Amino acid sequence: QVQLVESGGGLVQAGGSLRLSCAASGRTFSNYGMGWFRQAPGKEREFVAAITRSGGTTDYADSVKGRFTIGRDNAKNTVYLQMNSLKPVDTAVYYCAAKYTVLLYRAANGYDYWGQGTQVTVSS
Numbered sequence: 001q002v003q004l005v006e007s008g009g010g011l012v013q014a015g016g017s018l019r020l021s022c023a024a025s026g027r028t029f030s031n032y033g034m035g036w037f038r039q040a041p042g043k044e045r046e047f048v049a050a051i052t053r054s055g056g057t058t059d060y061a062d063s064v065k066g067r068f069t070i071g072r073d074n075a076k077n078t079v080y081l082q083m084n085s086l087k088p089v090d091t092a093v094y095y096c097a098a099k100y101t102v103l104l105y106r107a108a109n110g111y112d113y114w115g116q117g118t119q120v121t122v123s124s
Contacts (some may be wrong), residue, residue, distance in 0.1 A: 002026045002098050002113040009094060009118030012086055016122070020081040022096030022115055029077040030054070033101045036070060036081045037108055038092035038120075047106040048094070049081060059104045064090075086122045093117040 008020040022034070035050040049070040050059045058070050069082040079096055097111035105111065 002029075002032065004096050004098060004113055004115035006094065006096050006115045006118040009120045011121045011123065014087055014122055014124050016086050017082070017084045018086065018120060020083065020094055020096075020118060020120075022079045022081075024077045024079070024098065030074040031100060032098040032113075033103060033105060034070075034072060034079040035097045035099070035105060035108075035111060036079075036094060037097060038090075038094045039117075040092040043092075045095070045108050047108065050104045050106065051079065052104060053102060057104060059106065061106075083120070086120075088122045088124045090120060091122050092120060094120050 003025045004022055006022045033053050036048040037045050038048050039045040047061050051070045055072045067085045072079040095117045096115045098113040099111045
């Protein structure tokens with residue numbers, strides 16, 4: 001089992017920044033590819049970003065490319081999502097997820113473990 005706990009969400013004005021963190025415990029963190037997803041009210045959960053277990057390769061949804069940066073610190077068992085130039089459409093609950101893989105995955109149903117989510121609200 002892998003336990004994931006997100007933090008760092010909150011209310012921010014459009015154009016502002018937030019940094020989300022996801023702390024992992026339970027298994028060897030560096031064996032897991034990590035992803036960030038988000039879900040807005042009435043919408044399906046959507047892919048935001050992913051990072052390989054080494055941190056050497058990343059992938060982003062087109063809607064966040066150039067504004068969001070995913071990173072990880074395997075020594076601290078933590079994955080991050082730096083979000084800049086936030087827009088009201090970024091408002092959602094943000095989830096981190098873990099998958100035992102060397103690859104990058106965009107499909108939510110491919111992930112093995114999920115955190116409880118953290119709310120991000122961007123006001124206009």
